[in-house]
Amino acid sequence: xxxxxxxxxxxxxxxxxxxxxxxxxxxxxxxxxxxxxxxxxxxxxxxxxxxxxxxxxxxxxxxxxxxxxxxxxxxxxxxxxxxxxxxxxxxxxxxxxxxxxxxxxxxxxxxxxxxxxxxxxxxxxxxxxxxxxxxxxxxxxxxxxxxxxxxxxxxxxxxxxxxxxxxxxxxxxxxxxxxxxxxxxxxxxxxxxxxxxxxxxxxxxxxxxxxxxxxxxxxxxxxxxxxxxxxxxxxxxxxxxxxxxxxxxxxxxxxxxxxxxxxxxxxxxxxxxxxxxxxxxxxxxxxxxxxxxxxxxxxxxxxxxxxxxxxxxxxxxxxxxxxxxxxxxxxxxxxxxxxxxxxxxxxxxxxxxxxx
Amino acid sequence: xxxxxxxxxxxxxxxxxxxxxxxxxxxxxxxxxxxxxxxxxxxxxxxxxxxxxxxxxxxxxxxxxxxxxxxxxxxxxxxxxxxxxxxxxxxxxxxxxxxxxxxxxxxxxxxxxxxxxxxxxxxxxxxxxxxxxxxxxxxxxxxxxxxxxxxxxxxxxxxxxxxxxxxxxxxxxxxxxxxxxxxxxxxxxxxxxxxxxxxxxxxxxxxxxxxxxxxxxxxxxxxxxxxxxxxxxxxxxxxxxxxxxxxxxxxxxxxxxxxxxxxxxxxxxxxxxxxxxxxxxxxxxxxxxxxxxxxxxxxxxxxxxxxxxxxxxxxxxxxxxxxxxxxxxxxxxxxxxxxxxxxxxxxxxxxxxxxxxxxxxxxxxxxxxxxxxxxxxxxxxxxxxxxxxxxxxxxxxxxxxxxxxxxxxxxxxxxxxxxxxxxxxxxxxxxxxxxxxxxxxxxxxxxxxxxxxxxxxxxxxxxxxxxxxxxxxxxxxxxxxxxxxxxxxxxxxxxxxxxxxxxxxxxxxxxxxxxxxxxx
Numbered sequence: 001x002x003x004x005x006x007x008x009x010x011x012x013x014x015x016x017x018x019x020x021x022x023x024x025x026x027x028x029x030x031x032x033x034x035x036x037x038x039x040x041x042x043x044x045x046x047x048x049x050x051x052x053x054x055x056x057x058x059x060x061x062x063x064x065x066x067x068x069x070x071x072x073x074x075x076x077x078x079x080x081x082x083x084x085x086x087x088x089x090x091x092x093x094x095x096x097x098x099x100x101x102x103x104x105x106x107x108x109x110x111x112x113x114x115x116x117x118x119x120x121x122x123x124x125x126x127x128x129x130x131x132x133x134x135x136x137x138x139x140x141x142x143x144x145x146x147x148x149x150x151x152x153x154x155x156x157x158x159x160x161x162x163x164x165x166x167x168x169x170x171x172x173x174x175x176x177x178x179x180x181x182x183x184x185x186x187x188x189x190x191x192x193x194x195x196x197x198x199x200x201x202x203x204x205x206x207x208x209x210x211x212x213x214x215x216x217x218x219x220x221x222x223x224x225x226x227x228x229x230x231x232x233x234x235x236x237x238x239x240x241x242x243x244x245x246x247x248x249x250x251x252x253x254x255x256x257x258x259x260x261x262x263x264x265x266x267x268x269x270x271x272x273x274x275x276x277x278x279x280x281x282x283x284x285x286x287x288x289x290x291x292x293x294x295x296x297x298x299x300x301x302x303x304x305x306x307x308x309x310x311x312x313x314x315x316x317x318x319x320x321x322x323x324x325x326x327x328x329x330x331x332x333x334x335x336x337x338x339x340x341x342x343x344x345x346x347x348x349x350x351x352x353x354x355x356x
Numbered sequence: 357x358x359x360x361x362x363x364x365x366x367x368x369x370x371x372x373x374x375x376x377x378x379x380x381x382x383x384x385x386x387x388x389x390x391x392x393x394x395x396x397x398x399x400x401x402x403x404x405x406x407x408x409x410x411x412x413x414x415x416x417x418x419x420x421x422x423x424x425x426x427x428x429x430x431x432x433x434x435x436x437x438x439x440x441x442x443x444x445x446x447x448x449x450x451x452x453x454x455x456x457x458x459x460x461x462x463x464x465x466x467x468x469x470x471x472x473x474x475x476x477x478x479x480x481x482x483x484x485x486x487x488x489x490x491x492x493x494x495x496x497x498x499x500x501x502x503x504x505x506x507x508x509x510x511x512x513x514x515x516x517x518x519x520x521x522x523x524x525x526x527x528x529x530x531x532x533x534x535x536x537x538x539x540x541x542x543x544x545x546x547x548x549x550x551x552x553x554x555x556x557x558x559x560x561x562x563x564x565x566x567x568x569x570x571x572x573x574x575x576x577x578x579x580x581x582x583x584x585x586x587x588x589x590x591x592x593x594x595x596x597x598x599x600x601x602x603x604x605x606x607x608x609x610x611x612x613x614x615x616x617x618x619x620x621x622x623x624x625x626x627x628x629x630x631x632x633x634x635x636x637x638x639x640x641x642x643x644x645x646x647x648x649x650x651x652x653x654x655x656x657x658x659x660x661x662x663x664x665x666x667x668x669x670x671x672x673x674x675x676x677x678x679x680x681x682x683x684x685x686x687x688x689x690x691x692x693x694x695x696x697x698x699x700x701x702x703x704x705x706x707x708x709x710x711x712x713x714x715x716x717x718x719x720x721x722x723x724x725x726x727x728x729x730x731x732x733x734x735x736x737x738x739x740x741x742x743x744x745x746x747x748x749x750x751x752x753x754x755x756x757x758x759x760x761x762x763x764x765x766x767x768x769x770x771x772x773x774x775x776x777x778x779x780x781x782x783x784x785x786x787x788x789x790x791x792x793x794x795x796x797x798x799x800x801x802x803x804x805x806x807x808x809x810x811x812x813x814x815x816x817x818x819x820x821x822x823x824x825x826x827x828x829x830x831x832x833x834x835x836x837x838x839x840x841x842x843x844x845x846x847x848x849x850x851x852x853x854x855x856x857x858x859x860x861x862x863x864x865x866x867x868x869x870x871x872x873x874x875x876x
Contacts, residue, residue, distance in 0.1 A: 002839055003861070045853065049844075087844045096846040136846050228857035235864040250856040268764040275761070283824040285851030318778070325781040326750075330757060334774045341771045 005227045008199050011065070013054045016047075017198075018191045019184065026051065026182070030058045035127070037152060039137070039163040039176070042184035045222030048164045051184060052133055055162075059127060060091040076106045084111075092131040098139035105144040108134075109151060116155035130159050137163035138170040149174045192216040192226050199227065205234065210242040218246055225249075251286045252294065259298030266340035271333065278332050288328035292319055292335070299339055307346050314338045438643075439635045439670065444492050448623050448631040448666045449485040457489055460616050461497045464585040468551075473540070473582030475575070475613055479601045480620025482591045483665030489620075490555060490587055499553035499585075502539045506558045507531060532560045533574055540584040552584040559600060571604050575613055588615075622664025629659055631666065632673060639677060650676040716755055719744065720818055723756065724763040726805040738802040742794060749784050749797045753777065754821035756800055765810045776803030826851075833862040 010016050013023045029035065038055075040048040056064045066089055073083045082103050087094045093115055097104040115130055134140075140148065149172070152161055161179075168176055187195070193212045200207040207230075215233070219226035232247045234240070258277045261270065281291050296315045300308050315335060322331035441447045444454055457478070464474045478486045494501050507528065540554055563571050578586060590601040610617055632655050639647045654676050662669035719741050727735040745752040757777055764770045776799050783796030826847075835842050837858060845854065 003837060003858070006839065044849070094844055096844070098846050098848070135844065136849070139846075139848075222853070225853055225857075228854065228861075232857040232860045235861050247857065247860055249852070251852065266767050268761050268767060268770050271767070271770060272761050279822055279824055283826060284855075285826045285847060287848050287852070290852060321778050321782055324785065325778065326785045327754070327757070327781050330774070330778045330781050334771075334778045337767060337770045337774050340767045344767060 003228070004199055004203070004231045005224055008202060008227075009050055010054060011057060013051075013058050016051070016054065017195050018187050019047075019051075022182070022184075023051070023054075026055055027058060030055065033127075035059075035129070035160055036180040037161045037163075037178055038182060039165060039168070039171070039179035040182045040184055041165045041168050043186045043222070044166060045219075045224040045226075046184045046186040047223060048184050049135065051182075052162055052164060056092055056131060056133075059131075060089075064089045064091050066090070072111065074100075074103075074106050074110050076103050082107070086111075091127075092133060094133040094135065096135050097144060098136045102141060104140055105147050108140070108144045109147050112148075112151045112155065112159065112161075116151070116159040119158055129157070131162055132159055133162045133164065135164045136166075138165040138167055142172065145172045145175055149178065152178055186221040187223050189213070189216040189221065192219065192221065192223055195223065196226060196230055199230070205238070205240070207240055208242040211240050211244065211246075215246055218248075251281055251284060254281060255291065255294040256298055259295055262295075262299065262336060262340060263302055263343070266344040271337055271340065274336050275329070275333050278329060278336075282329065288322060288332060289319070292322065292332060295332075295336070303343075303346075307342065310342050311339055314342075439638055441488055441492060441631075444489075444496060446631070446634060447485060447489055447492060448627050449489050449620065450624070450627065453618065453620055454489060454493070456618050457493055458496075460618070461493055461499075461585075463616075465497065471579075472584055473579050474585040475579070475588070475615040476585065477588045477590065477601065477605055477610070477615050477617045478620060479590050479592060479617070481622045481664065483662075483667035483669075484620040484622055485666055486589050486591075486620050487557065490553075490589065494553050498551055500550045501553050501555055503555040504532060504535050504558060506560060527562075528560045529562050529570070533577070536574065536578050536586070537581055540582045540586075554582075554584055554586045555589065556586065557589040559604070563604060564600065572609055572612075575609065579613055623666050624664070625659050628662065628664070628666060628669060629655075632659060632669065635670065635673060646679065647677040648679050716752070717818055719752065720755060720759055723801055723804050724760065724808070725811065734805060738798055738805055742798040742801050745797060746794045749780075749793045751821075752797055753780055753784060753800055755818075756804060758819050758821045759816075760804055762816045763811050764808055765812050769807050769809055772807040773804050776800055776807075831859075831862070833866055834858045837862050837865070 013027050016023045038052075040052060042048055053064070067087050068089070070086050070088060071083055072086055073081055075081055080103070082100050084095060084097070084100055084107055093111070095107070095111060097107045100107045112132060115132055119128075134148075148161070152175070163171070163175075163179060165171060168181065193209070193216045196212040196215060197207055197209070200212075211233075212230075215226050215229050219229055229246060233244065236247060237244050254277070258274060258281075261277075262274060264270075278291065282288065292315070296311065300311055303311060318331045318335040318338070321334075322328050325331055444458075447454055457476075460474075460476050464472075467474065478490065480486050491501060536554065540552060588605070590605070592601070593599045605615065605617070609615065636649045636655065639649055650673070655673070658669050658672045658676065662672065722736045722741055729735050742752075760773060760777070761770065764773070780796035780800035783799070784793040786792045786796075834855075838845070838854075842850075
C-alpha cells in the first residue's frame with residue numbers, strides 16, 4: 001500500500017495534469033541528442049520532482065523506474081564519516097545533499113566524481129551520459145555550490161545535473177548561468193480540485209466538491225500537501241462529508257497557537273514560554289525560516305497598517321541575521337521580543353486615545 | 357612480569373632508601389612520595405638543620421659543589437617541603453574539613469576487617485590542601501601512603517639502535533590495574549609492615565578521554581579484591597570537559613560503590629594568614645641565615661593575590677623572602693566601599709599574581725546583577741568578564757542566552773539586550789578574525805549589564821544551554837508506507853510536509869490490520 005501521492009504520480013510527460021505546454025517543450029528537449037544541465041525551480045509541492053522523473057523516463061525508458069536505495073558513506077577531510085541515502089537506477093542518481101549538513105561539499109564532489117567517472121557501457125539507443133538529480137539544491141552551502149560548478153564543467157561529457165530548487169535566489173549566479181531554468185509554478189486551486197477529484201475516482205471514492213475545494217484552499221497550492229491531507233481525512237472519516245474536519249499539519253497549528261500566545265501577553269515570562277515552544281518546533285525538524293515566515297504571517301494579521309510595516313521591517317532585519325548567524329533561536333526570540341515590545345506600545349497608545 | 361610492571365614494585369622496596377640511615381646520595385624514584393618518609397625527615401629537619409631531604413637527588417648535590425656567588429647558603433631542601441604542615445593543627449584547611457576526612461579514616465579503621473577497600477574522593481580547587489590533608493591524616497592514622505604516578509614511556513633500544521623484539525610493554529591501564537590490586541595486597545619485605553593507603557592523584561590518560569565504563573570496571577574489581585582504602589584526589593577544572601570529578605565520578609558511580617565525596621573549598625584568607633604567620637616564625641627561628649621575613653604588608657598582599665591557593669601563596673612568600681631579592685612592589689587595590697566596618701585598604705602584588713579566573717557561575721552573577729561603585733561605574737568591567745571567556749565565547753553566549761530572561765521584568769529592556777546577544781552571535785560566527793568574537797561577547801555582556809534597568813531579584817538557579825536533537829526518524833510503519841520514495845525525501849521536507857499526515861495514515865492502517873487479524 002503506497003500513499004496516494006506516490007501511487008497516482010504521473011509517470012509520463014504526456015499524462016501530466018497541468019502545465020501541458022511546458023510538458024510538450026520538455027518532450028522536444030529530449031528529442032535532441034544533446035541535453036543541457038537543468039534547473040527546475042518553483043514552490044514546494046508544485047511537481048518539480050514529478051516532472052524530472054517523467055523527463056528521465058522520456059529519455060531512458062521504463063528502466064529509470066527500477067529504483068534502488070543505497071546508503072553511501074563519505075569521509076570528510078576531517079575524518080568524519082557521513083552517510084547519505086540515495087535513490088538510483090541504472091541511468092540516474094538522486095540525492096539530497098542537504099542531509100549532510102555542512103559537509104555537503106564533500107558529498108557533492110565525491111559522489112559526482114564517482115558517478116561521472118564511469119562511462120555508460122552500452123550506449124546503443126541510449127544517451128551517453130548519466131543524470132544526477134540534486135533535490136533541494138538551494139540548501140547547498142556556498143562552498144558546495146562552487147565545488148559543483150567546477151564538477152559540472154569537468155564531467156560534462158559523462159553526466160548531466162538536474163537541480164531541483166525552491167528559489168533561484170540562493171543559487172550562485174555561476175550555476176544559474178550553466179543551467180537551463182525551468183519554472184514550475186504551483187497549480188491553481190481549481191487544478192488541485194480536479195486532481196483531487198480524479199484521484200478519488202481512481203480510488204473508487206466519492207468526494208464532495210466542496211470538501212475538495214476546502215482541501216485545495218488549505219493546502220496553500222501545494223499539491224503534495226493536498227493529496228496527503230485528503231488521504232489523511234479519508235482515514236479519519238469516510239464516507240466524506242462536505243463539512244468534515246480536515247487534519248492540519250501539526251507544526252502549523254502549533255505555530256498558530258504560538259502566535260496567539262504572543263498576542264495575548266507581552267512579558268519576559270511569556271517570552272520564556274514562547275522560547276520553549278520555538279525549541280520544540282526546531283526539535284521537530286521544522287526549518288527556522290519556515291517558523292519565521294509562519295510567525296510573521298500570523299502576527300501581521302492582527303496589526304494595523306503602521307504596525308504591519310514596523311513588524312515587517314524588524315522581521316527582515318532579524319531574518320537576515322538568522323541567515324548569517326549560527327544560533328537560530330537567538331534571532332527568532334529577538335524578533336518575538338521586538339514584536340512584543342512594539343505591540344505593547346501600540347496597545348497602550350490605543351487605550352490612551354480611547355480614553356479621550 | 358612485564359617491564360612496565362616493575363616500577364611500582366621497586367618503589368615499594370625503595371622505602372629503605374629514605375629511611376634516615378641511608379645516605380642522601382641514593383637516588384630515589386620520584387614515585388615514592390611516601391607520607392611517612394616525608395614526615396620523618398621533616399621532623400628531623402626541625403632538630404638538625406642539615407640532613408638532606410627526600411627529594412634531594414644527585415642533581416641537587418651537584419648544585420652544592422658549584423661556587424656560590426651570592427655567598428648565601430642554598431637551602432638544602434625544597435621550600436614547600438620544609439615548611440609543610442606537620443600536624444593536623446598546622447594544616448591550612450578548615451578544621452571541619454579535616455574532621456570530615458578524619459571521620460572517613462576512622463570509618464575505614466572500623467570496617468577494616470570486613471571490607472577493607474573503602475573509597476574516597478577529594479575534590480576542590482588547586483592549592484586547597486587536599487593532598488596535604490591526606491598525608492598528615494594518613495600518618496596520624498598509621499597508614500603508609502602508596503601513590504600512583506603515570507609511568508613515562510621508555511622504549512628499550514639496544515646498541516645497534518633496534519628495539520628488541522618481544523619486549524612487550526603493557527598498557528598504562530594494565531599497569532594501573534595491577535598497581536591498585538597488588539600494591540594493596542602484597543607487603544614489602546624490607547620495611548616494617550604497616551597499614552597501607554593507596555592514593556591516586558594522577559589518572560591514567562586513557563581514562564580521561566572516554567572510558568567511564570572502563571573506570572567503573574576497575575573500581576568494581578578493586579572493591580571486591582582490594583585490601584586497603586583508596587583515595588582519589590581531583591582538582592577542580594574550570595571547564596566541564598576537563599573536569600575529571602564530573603566525568604569519571606558520576607553520581608551513579610558514587611552511590612553504587614559508596615564513594616565518600618569530600619569537597620574542599622579555596623582556603624579562606626584568615627586561615628591562610630595564620631599559616632603564613634607560622635611559616636614566617638619557622639623562617640625566623642630556623643632559616644634566618646637564608647631568608648629574611650618580608651614585611652607584613654607584603655605578606656598581606658601575597659594572601660590577597662593567591663586567592664585561596666596556599667601553594668601559590670607559599671611560592672610567592674618564598675620568592676619575597678629570599679635574601680638579596682628586591683622588595684616586591686605592591687599595588688593598591690581599589691578600596692571597596694563597606695558601610696559598617698572600616699576596612700584596611702588592600703593591596704596586591706604588582707608583578708606576580710594569579711590571574712583571576714572566574715567560573716561561569718561567577719561571571720553570570722556579575723553580568724545579571726551588576727554592582728555599581730559610588731561613582732556609578734560598573735564594579736566589574738564587561739571587558740574583564742569578556743576577557744576571561746575569550747577562549748570559549750560560544751559557551752558564554754549560550755549560557756547568557758539561556759539565563760538572561762528570568763532577570764528581566766520589562767520587555768523593552770529585553771529587546772535591547774537580546775538584540776545585542778544576536779549581534780554577538782553574528783560576530784562570533786565570523787571566522788575570519790578571532791578578535792571580532794571577543795568584541796562580540798563584550799557587546800553581549802555589556803548590554804546585559806546595562807540595559808536591565810529594573811532587574812528581578814530573587815533566587816534563580818542557573819540553567820545550562822538547551823541542547824536538542826532533531827528527530828527526523830520515521831517509524832517503521834511510516835517508512836513502509838512511503839516505500840522506496842522515503843530515501844528521496846529530505847529530512848526537513850519530511851518533517852514539514854509529510855510527518856503529521858503520514859503518522860495519521862500509518863496509525864489508522866495499523867488499526868485496520870490489527871482489527872482484521874482479530875476477526876478470525
